[in-house]
Amino acid sequence: MADEGQFKNYNNVPVYTIKTVVQETGIPPATLRAWERRYGVLTPGRSDGGYRLFSERDIAVLRWLKHQVDSGVSISRAAALLELRDQAGETVQVAPATSADASKTSALSPGGVHSPAAIAEALLEVLLAFREPQAEVILGEAFALYPVEVVVEEIVARLLTEVGERWHRGEVTVVQEHFITDFLRRRLMVLFHTANQPAAGPLAITAAAPSEWHDLGILIVSLALRREGWRVIPLGQNVPVESLLAEVRKLRPSLVCLSATTGESIGALRQVYDAVREMSEPRPQLVFGGRVFNLHPELRSAFPGAYLGASAREFVAHIAQRKY
Numbered sequence: 001m002a003d004e005g006q007f008k009n010y011n012n013v014p015v016y017t018i019k020t021v022v023q024e025t026g027i028p029p030a031t032l033r034a035w036e037r038r039y040g041v042l043t044p045g046r047s048d049g050g051y052r053l054f055s056e057r058d059i060a061v062l063r064w065l066k067h068q069v070d071s072g073v074s075i076s077r078a079a080a081l082l083e084l085r086d087q088a089g090e091t092v093q094v095a096p097a098t099s100a101d102a103s104k105t106s107a108l109s110p111g112g113v114h115s116p117a118a119i120a121e122a123l124l125e126v127l128l129a130f131r132e133p134q135a136e137v138i139l140g141e142a143f144a145l146y147p148v149e150v151v152v153e154e155i156v157a158r159l160l161t162e163v164g165e166r167w168h169r170g171e172v173t174v175v176q177e178h179f180i181t182d183f184l185r186r187r188l189m190v191l192f193h194t195a196n197q198p199a200a201g202p203l204a205i206t207a208a209a210p211s212e213w214h215d216l217g218i219l220i221v222s223l224a225l226r227r228e229g230w231r232v233i234p235l236g237q238n239v240p241v242e243s244l245l246a247e248v249r250k251l252r253p254s255l256v257c258l259s260a261t262t263g264e265s266i267g268a269l270r271q272v273y274d275a276v277r278e279m280s281e282p283r284p285q286l287v288f289g290g291r292v293f294n295l296h297p298e299l300r301s302a303f304p305g306a307y308l309g310a311s312a313r314e315f316v317a318h319i320a321q322r323k324y
Contacts, residue, residue: 010060014045014053021054025062032062034145039079041065074140116146116154124159127180128172135183148191148227152220153313156184160216164261164291181216188219192234195226202254207235207244209260209290210268217290217312218259224312228320230255241271248276248284255319259290266292266299273303285322289315 022029036042044052068078119142126134142151163180166172206222208215215237222234248256276286288306293299300307309315
């Protein structure tokens with residue numbers, strides 16, 4: 001392993017291709033690109049033909065980062081420590097992995113190229129076993145490899161769908177479902193609250209439908225809207241019809257988005273739909289989504305113009321085409 005205090009002793013001339021770097025470090029190309037893009041840990045040069053070239057120092061840095069990750073340190077923390085060392089001009093030591101750190105070793109196979117589907121499967125496996133520290137590591141690796149939108153849509157949402165299906169088949173216990181839901185809700189809430197809430201722009205109210213207690217789907221939509229520049233007011237679970245309509249009349253949002261997972265909410269959704277359509281202009285656009293609409297497509301026609309897609313990505317794509 002490279003001595004983290006001696007990076008300056010390595011040649012900084014970019015001469016090595018990415019193929020050589022992969023061979024020397026054992027880090028997959030996709031991971032290298034993710035670390036470079038997300039954390040800025042490398043500044044490769046370019047050949048006359050435009051190919052990215054790396055130096056001996058780059059290889060030493062990557063070996064050090066890989067050692068930290070293999071020892072249980074998150075890539076974000078390792079990159080931050082590297083930046084701190086560079087700014088201070090001194091060595092920043094990272095304590096060796098303790099027995100507690102060892103429990104955080106990722107379930108992902110080392111050196112492989114991990115698709116979102118594979119990461120979702122590994123994450124589900126450790127969450128079903130209540131291994132939260134390991135789940136933290138896997139999710140951290142996911143964010144190191146992929147943009148937020150991909151992690152949320154293709155890993156978190158995929159995992160939620162799988163958990164829901166297994167629960168309905170009796171293959172996941174209530175306790176497991178609650179643990180997994182709580183784990184993911186906390187991570188999504190962090191993402192939502194760290195996304196910038198614009199001071200101006202179109203306003204959206206998002207909520208789980210009345211009598212609906214599953215709110216992760218609408219939280220994913222709320223996050224997607226906020227990252228697209230919307231001001232978002234999330235109301236959470238089981239919002240009563242009259243309370244929701246009172247806020248809509250007062251705030252006059254551009255968009256009201258409700259989610260439902262079971263047919264029990266359809267009657268309440270009808271009340272909201274009819275009430276919003278009777279409002280004077282400018283009235284908000286009302287949109288629905290969720291598991292019940294995906295399982296029973298015939299319900300979509302009962303609310304003309306209110307269904308915009310089976311996923312947050314599809315929904316936001318539709319919204320982006322409209323002017324508010």
